[in-house]
Amino acid sequence: MRKSHFLGTKIRNLRKRNHLTLEDLSSRCVRVDAYSAPSVSYLSMIERGKRTPSQEMLENLAQVFQKPVEWFLDSEPEKDTITPDKGRSGGITGMALEPNFLFSNDILQIAIPEMLSQTGISGRQFAHLLIRAHQEHHQNHFPDLERAAEEVGNKNLYLTSNDLIRIAQEKGLEIKWFNEKAKHNEVKQVNKSRLVSSFLRSPNIVFLNEKLKNKESRLKYDLAVHIGHAVLHNQDGVKCILSIGGAEQKETELHTTPNAQDILQAWQDFEASFFAGALLCPKAPFRQLLDSYGYDISVHKQLDISVSVAMRRMTVVSPYPHWHYFDAYKPGKLKAVYRGNGIPLPWGNMRQVEDPCQHWAVFRKFGEMSRESSAQLSILSVDGKTRLYCCESVLVEDLAGAKHVLCMGIDLNPAIDAQGTDAQAVVENLQALCIKHGGSTVVPHNIRQQLLSVARILNINWIERGLASELRVICIRGNSCPRKPGCYGKCKNGKMTQSIEYITKPPQDTRFSEN
Incomplete structure (x- = not known):
């Protein structure tokens, strides 16, 4: 009992990763040993932490999945075995709500107001x-x-x-x-x-x-x-x-x-x-228009809609699902955020951050005078894996006279993998080149040609414009900067000596902002 807090999550994730329904798994267990096999309803309760299997039942499940019994217990709670598996339904990652009794509805209803009050x-x-x-x-x-x-x-x-x-x-x-x-x-x-x-x-x-x-x-x-x-x-x-x-x-x-x-x-x-x-921007006709213009943000002028509406709808109507979108105001206010590709936030949105990475396109755009859009290729480590992103940013002014940066982008790793190339190896190679050259580099010709092919397959023209500029390494926080020497060498006592004003306020409004 005291070693089975992660058991339900592990069984559920194993079942889903092997594309088995509850009925399938119950049938497999019956073939191993009908006496100790769990029913469909009992399996469901095990996965939800409502029941704990007997030793015989656990041995039955272990034989089905070809795992030692000990693997199911708390002694080996590897991250990938307890992280919820959402397949292709979203880019974000989650956490297992285990031990289950601590994440019951009653406990959450008590804890959430206290958490909000303290933060x-x-x-x-x-x-x-x-x-x-x-x-x-x-x-x-x-x-x-x-x-x-x-x-x-x-x-x-x-x-x-x-x-x-x-x-x-x-x-x-x-x-x-x-x-x-x-x-x-x-x-x-x-x-x-x-x-x-x-x-x-x-x-x-x-x-x-x-x-x-x-x-x-x-x-x-x-x-x-x-x-x-x-x-x-x-x-x-x-x-x-x-x-x-x-x-x-x-x-x-x-x-x-x-x-x-x-x-x-x-x-x-x-x-x-x-x-x-x-x-x-109705889905089918808007997608046709975007296809004609290679997802160029200038299409908003033809429709007499704002850049923001056009960008947000691109993340919806595109057949490629791995998009992100930021609507950023100074100092560090994210009015709207969408991260269908799982990209982390460029600054903390629950607490103030004194060392946000100054190489993010959204920060760099605030320092530019030009109102023309610009594209940037960036490399970022996310959950231990290296990702290649391309984004398009533009500095605009809303009706109240406030300037803000709109930024949309995509994760290129899935598109590279789709062409039969090992995206992780390609991006790690690019990251090594960036670090070797102080944090940014020109994309080598052979990789450039691969990315040009990807851009044309996706029909997104600002990827090609991003290739015309240097590729940059970005990070989540200054203390994890991969550049050598790091960008934050002037830090003292964990505080930046240079002036960076993009510190944030608590969570953003998620509505489809037109601003």
Whole structure:
């Protein structure tokens, strides 16, 4: 009993990695010894930590999987045997909730509020973190939301704001305009440094900021979000306030206790914002347009949508699943994050970090004056494996005048492996070359040709532009910098002597931000 805390997880992961159902495994055990074989329901309880198998039953399972009995016990909790196996359903990794009795619903309900209170995370921010994990696990695939948007917009890729106003009115919404001098209670709820672009007054009045009249792309997004709430949620208790720029509510003003209604509201906001992207960029026609232009971000100009909406939709409609996306504000605020390829965050989002890697493209872009997009190839070690990423970044300014960097990218390792090449060996070779040359290098001709082939197969033109610049080694934190000498040689007592202001605040808003 006291040596079986990881047993259920190990059996479940072994079964899934061998592509066996519970019925298959039970049948295999019956063939070994019908007397000690577990039933399907008993196997399920073992995997969930609700039952512990007898010695005879464990020996039966060990024979099926050709493992020694000791392997199933706590003495050998290798990471790969207890890490949840999600197959191809997402790029992120998880942890085993073992021992099971410590991760029961009752214990979690007690521990989560205390954890949030001690870390200064609000219940709303925790909800956004849960939603982001759900989104990444499903790799941005929400077919029901896509269908709902397509039914409303008829897959029209060129909807105008007038079209959207007409649709909103058909859905029972009344449109009114307001200026910044208006003393609406809804506007007062938002930090003064932020610009309220629109809000919904129950039950059906949508107020639009007059500044949107000169910003078609943002006007279309706000209208699409409110239409999303009307279609998906019928305005039942919906509180929708869309704002831009500046700092959000202070953490001391937010409740740390997770509230079920707040979590539901956060989920409804995510659904409406995802719906908005699907309405403005319907999947099939948008993919066709991207294919014609090699996934160049300039396509947003043709559709009169923001760069952000175009980038976020690329991560959804592309047949290649291994994407990431950051919407970063200084100093160190991640407004939106998506990591379908499992890339770590460029800075901590739960605590302040004094030594973020300055070679990430999102940081470097803040230091550039150019508003043109730029591509970068980067090498990063993730969970002990070396990954090759390519990203496209652009510096933009939102309606409130705040500058921020939008960055989307892909993990190239799966694409390299798909061509019959050992991606790990290729990337380790490139990493060695980078370190040899001080942290960056020109990609050798033979590997360059391989990557050019990958770029053309994926039909993503900014990979080729990334190859025209030096490949860079990046890291998660300064104390793990692989460069020799490291970039953080001037650290004293664990603090940077150089000025890096990209330290972060607690978790980001995971909604489909148009900013």
